[in-house]
Amino acid sequence: MxxxxxxxxxxxxxxxxxxxxxxxxxxxxxxxxxxxxxxxxxxxxxxxxxxxxxxxxxxxxxxxxxxxxxxxxxxxxxxxxxxxxxxxxxxxxxxxxxxxxxxxxxxxxxxxxxxxxxxxxxxxxxxxxxxGPWFEAVSRGRPFVTLKVAASLDGRVAAADGSSRWITSEESRRHAHALRAQVDAIAVGSGTVRADDPSLTARGDDATLTAHQPLRVVVGRTEVPAGARLRGPGGELVQIASHDPHEVLAALHGREVRHVLVEGGPTLAAAFLRARVVDEVHAYVAPVLLGSGPSAIGDLGIGTIDAAVRLEPHEVYRLGPDVLVVARPRGAAAPQTSIVRTTSEES
Structure with missing residues (x-):
């Protein structure tokens, strides 16, 4: 065996x-x-x-x-x-x-x-x-959801002027691209498309596209601009005109998506957390302090510490100067994901 x-x-x-x-x-x-x-x-x-x-x-x-x-x-x-x-x-x-x-x-x-x-x-x-995620996705009848967050030490995803390249290190970005190459779909909100114009591709160390390119999913009712990088080379572009995470996952399940990586922004991350459909969090934390700027997670409607979303860390990795924390909501089963490992990681 x-x-x-x-x-x-x-x-x-x-x-x-x-x-x-x-x-x-x-x-x-x-x-x-x-x-x-x-x-x-x-x-x-x-x-x-x-x-x-x-x-x-x-x-x-x-x-x-x-x-x-x-x-x-x-x-x-x-x-x-x-x-x-x-x-x-x-x-x-x-x-x-x-x-x-x-x-x-x-x-x-x-x-x-x-x-x-x-x-x-x-x-x-x-x-x-x-x-891995296939087992849990098929058991639940919806894709396994990994929420990815890349933030400064004080939880910011951009500076006050909106600049964000680069908060995390090259090692973290390389690791994130390896993770993208393992998932079936990457999801972002339409606000992130307007603000950042991401390409949402998986690239190798030489910056070329990897053989597998995940679906590029935009959540929201605002149309992706004609000249957006999302319309360039990469995985198929899919727009889901909804703000309901359950509807988004149902649509992706219909496309046989087993593992979706939710990359942002703060509003979409908060929506998936509020809906309690996040199975795993990958938090890339850089030793950088900004003091102001948008937070990694939007409003969760939490008014007291007792209502906080509590996560249990399962893996911690060193990626150059950064740290990757892999965590799950408390009470969730032991993680089944295969964490992407690179030679620069130290547990």
């Missing part, structure tokens, strides 16, 4: 489908084949492992399939993995995590009905960690 999890991590962290790995074992414990899911539209991990076994000349009849997620039981872009395993003559399936997707689950039941022995729950915690 540890090897299957290693294979699963090779799959993309973004996209509508989960990261899954599979290893086929013979009666003597020898590896007959292995595979992983490489993204939407490609063979699932079980089919990839069966293909690998066939190319090796391995006979998989009576084999054990070790897979990180319950084999699917539905026909989408590919056929049901549960039936493919049955038809291949696999005798036993060991899985880490049962599929939370009602459209795809049921593979274990189909396998058992066909006489295949099924064991579930091996290294389940590690399996959910590899699945």
């Amino acid at each position: 540890a090897r299957a999890l290693e294979l699963a991590r090779r799959g993309p962290a973004h996209g509508p489908n989960p990261r899954v790995g599979c290893v086929l074992l013979g009666a003597d414990g020898a590896t007959l084949g292995e595979g992983w899911h490489r993204g939407a539209g490609t063979p699932h991990a079980e089919l990839a492992a069966l293909t690998d076994a066939r190319e090796r000349g391995s006979d998989v009849r009576g084999a054990t399939a070790v897979v990180t997620l319950e084999p699917c039981d539905h026909t989408g872009r590919t056929g049901p993995c549960s039936r493919a395993l049955v038809e291949a003559g696999v005798a036993r399936v060991v899985l880490a995590v049962e599929d939370p997707n009602p459209l795809a689950s049921g593979g274990a039941r189909t396998l058992r009905a066909a006489g295949v022995e099924v064991q579930a729950g091996l290294l389940a915690d590690e399996g959910r960690e590899v699945l």
Whole structure:
């Protein structure tokens, strides 16, 4: 199973489908084949492992399939993995995590009905960690929401004159771009579009666009200007004419978005916090003092310290002179996100 999890991590962290790995074992414990899911539209991990076994000349009849997620039981872009395993003559399936997707689950039941022995729950915690935001998004029926904040030590996102480039360091910005490359969508408010004219692209160390570009989502009813950088190279531009975070997430869920990064500004951040749909906060804090200027978070309607939004830090990283704090609302489950790590980080 540890090897299957290693294979699963090779799959993309973004996209509508989960990261899954599979290893086929013979009666003597020898590896007959292995595979992983490489993204939407490609063979699932079980089919990839069966293909690998066939190319090796391995006979998989009576084999054990070790897979990180319950084999699917539905026909989408590919056929049901549960039936493919049955038809291949696999005798036993060991899985880490049962599929939370009602459209795809049921593979274990189909396998058992066909006489295949099924064991579930091996290294389940590690399996959910590899699945990351996908698991929570599918379980809840809405995208996993990461709120990103980049601010001075006194909580400002810009100076009094509106200038904000750059509060945080190059190391923090590099890390943030790596995070963008892992999510399905980036959301900002229409006010941020007017004030900052962001491009909302994911760029590598050489400033070129990465292979995966997330959807660029503008929340609000004001049209994006014709000459805005959002209309330039990058991910698809999507405008959602609403100020209700629940409506925004429903629209993104309809587009099979599993992980959305809310980047700003203060008004949008406050709206998502008030709606209690923020699953994780990434706060990049720079050792800079401004004393005035807009705050990172807008009005939350909190009048007393007892009503404060309390977060629990789960990770703290050093990024050059800055600090990244990854936190979740109190009472939330242990985080399943895969934090982007760079060589400059120190815990």
